[in-house]
Amino acid sequence: MDNTEYFVINDLKVLQxxxxxxxxxxxxxxxxxxDWLRHQSRLLDEVDEQLKQxxxxxxxxxxxxxxKExxxxxxxxxxxxxxxxxxLLDNKYYESPFRLQLDPEYFGLFNKKVGNAISLFNEKNIALEIEEDELVTKYFEITGDLTVMWEGEEKPLSDMQVYLQDSERTVRKNAMTLIQESVLSVEGDLQLIMDKLIALRHxxxxxVGLQNYRDYMFKKYERFDYTATDCFELAEAMRQYVIPLQKKFQEKQQKTLGVNTFRPWDxxxxxxxxxxxxxxxxxDELVKRSFHILENVDPRFSALLQEMNENNLLDLESRKGKAPGGFCEYLPTSKQSFIFMNCCNTxxxxVVLLHEMGHCIHNELMKDIEIQQYRNVPMESAELASTTMELLTMEYWDTFYTNKADFNRAKREQLRLMVEYLPIIIVVDQFQHWMYENPNHTHVERKEKFQELARTYDSNFVSWEGYENWLATKWLSILHIFEAPFYYIEYAIAQIGALQMYKQYKENRKQALINYKKALSLGSTRSVKEVYEAAGxxxxxxxxxxxxxxEFVEKELELFEEE
Known part of the structure; x- marks a missing residue:
């Protein structure tokens, strides 16, 4: 049973x-x-590693x-x-008389996870998931191939992001127009993919006897610590306290730019x-300087980045034919992490590299946990690790900016964009609740609903007049909606946690780092609530x-203004 490392998963007979x-x-x-559980974990790790590769x-x-084949x-x-x-293995575990002899302190949550997995399994769903995966692959093929012509050069969409910050308004408007037109050129295909995904998922x-796919995914993601109702309450809290601050930032931005109407490209x-x-x-510069930043936070973190770089576990350049976005994958047999992203020198x-390094650090701190299910952490914990790393490293960003004004500007931008991002997270989350609670909606209704939610939970200070279709189809380029449905509210939850961690770090740096590492080392052996408590x-x-x-963010921004 220990020879799992000597086979390849495409030999189905051996795998079986x-x-x-x-x-x-x-x-x-x-x-x-x-021992049987540990053997199972080793086998699942080897399979998982090859699937992830x-x-x-x-x-x-x-x-x-x-x-692709x-x-x-x-x-x-x-x-x-x-x-x-x-x-079958879950059932064997659950039916074993020895299950009740295991340490309830350690295996209590594991029992809950396995019981939950059993309740969600239906053999019929395997065939549906094959179709689902094929549709998601098609989404990535379509979006990964999108390019625009810019100044006589063909560029992937990720390379166009820098032009959205240009001081020349015509430049950033043209850049946004090209990006939007490129996405809209495949809108019909993406809408049809979404139709099929919704039908399959419903x-x-x-x-498995559930009313809708939202309820299915809450169980799938093991959201034992909160409910859909909590998501609606969080949305309302964001509407009350985040949107006013977001609007304040946007009003200031409009004044700084000297424009009469604040547009999406502003x-x-x-x-x-x-x-x-x-x-x-x-x-190369990005990796080298990020190493120095992590060295200042904790030498163990920088050593991890260096090891990954030396072992070709970074793919950071943007290029045609490469999927959009960024992610970190853990290879459990090798006990190594891999970072994927699309750099455009901004x-x-x-932020993205340090965010993904937060995931890598998390993987590193829990790699000695033997039971695979306890290393499969809920995303509320995973994103806490990564978003916190963005904030803990901010004070060392002068490694990138020798000019103090630019250094403070980068820190201000980080906090401002977190506030700007929170409403978008809520819009996307609420949009998915609606989509899967109303699976028979039309394309027109889908676009209208997204626009309605954007106007409810995002600032209305931005004028979309004449470009309403851009707003209504903004969700098409959010890969999570296609690949990882309902994986988005975690970003808001994690940002709430990360801001608390940052506040703690400013008050007591040493203790905050101890708490951070202690919480991450728990993996999924404790509930999300307990992991957050361990982080302080x-x-x-x-x-x-x-x-x-x-209120804390606003005070921090005032400090950065004064420095």
């Missing part, structure tokens, strides 16, 4: 034999039962036919087989006497907490 050996194992004691390769080269094979053959056997929920713009922040000229690159913060979305944090 590995699972059968586990399934047929005769267990005679609670000790053998725990194929996923990474596809994201890096969406046009590569050989890579391997990824497709995983979706059509490997993953269905794994899901089938994982369900059927999956019904197959949100990220710099004034005429400034240039967009450009911390680096290339990826301040966003600094509250898992709390109340209006009072949001109000207090927005």
């Amino acid at each position: 034999a590995q699972f059968e050996e586990l399934l047929q194992a005769q267990i005679q004691s609670s000790k053998e039962f725990e 194929h996923y990474i390769q596809f994201q890096c080269s969406t046009y590569n036919q050989q890579v 391997a990824y497709d094979f995983d979706q059509k053959h490997v993953q269905p087989l794994v899901k089938h056997y994982k369900s 059927q999956k929920a019904q197959n 949100v990220r713009a710099v004034p005429t006497n400034e240039k967009p922040l450009q911390p680096v000229q290339n990826v 301040q966003d690159d600094v 913060i509250r898992f709390d979305f109340s209006s009072q907490t949001i109000k207090e944090l927005m």
Whole structure:
């Protein structure tokens, strides 16, 4: 049972034999039962590592036919087989008389996770998930291939983001127009993909006796600590206390730019006497300087980045045929993390790399947890790790900016953009609640609903007059809606937590770092609420907490103005 590292997952007979050996194992004691669990984790880790390697390769080269074939094979053959056997193994675990002899302190949450997984499994859903994966792959193929012509050069959309900050209003308007037109050129295809995904996902929920896919995903994501109602209450708290601050920032931005009407292409713009922040000229500089920043926070963190760089575990450049976005994947057998992103030499690159390093640090701190399910952390914990790292590193960003004005500007921009981002998170989350509670809606209704939600939970200070369709279709380029439905509210929850961590860090740096590492090292052995408590913060979305944090952010921004 220990020879899992000597097979490749595309040999289905060998893979099946590995699972059968586990399934047929005769267990005679609670000790053998725990050993059996560890063997299962090692097998699942090896399978997971190879699946993730194929996923990474596809994201890096969406046009590569050989890579795509391997990824497709995983979706059509490997993953269905794994899901089938994982369900059988879950049942074997749950039905074993030795389960109740395990340490309830350690295995209590594990029992809850396995019971939840059993309640969600239906063999019919495996075929539906193959179709679902194929549709998501199609989404990435379409969006990864989008380019625009800019000054005679073909550019992927990620490279156009820097022009949205240009001090020349015509430049940023032209850049946004090209980006939007490029996305809208494939709107019909993406809308149809969404139609099919909604139908499949609704059927999956019904197959396990749930009313809608939202309820299915809350169980799938093991959201044991909050409900859909809590999400609606969080949305209202954001509407009350975040939008007014967001509007205040936008009014100030309008005044700084000297424009009569504040347009979507003005949100990220710099004034005429400034240039967009450009911390680096290339990826090598980004990695080198990020190393020095992490060294200041904790040498263990910088050593991890250096190791990843030396082992070719970074793919940071933007290029045609590469999927959009950024992510970190953990390779559990190698015990290594991989970072994927699309650099365009802006301040966003600094934030994204440090954000993804937060995930890598999280992986590193829990790599000694033997049980796989306890390393599969809920996204509320995962995003706390990454968003906190953005804020803990801010005081060292002078590594990128020798000019103090630029340094303070980068810090101000970080906090301002967090506030700007929170309403968008709420809009996307509420949009998905509506989509899956009303699965028979039309394309027109879908666009109208997104626009309605944007006007309710986002600042109305931005004028979309004449460009309403851009707002109504803004969701098309948000890959989470297609690939990881309902994975978005975690960003808001994590930002609430990260701002608390930042406040704690300013008050007692040493203790905050101890708490941060302690919380991350728990993995998923404790509930999300307990992980947040271990970090020294509250898992709390109340209006009072949001109000207090927005007041804190405003005071911090005043300090950066004064420095």
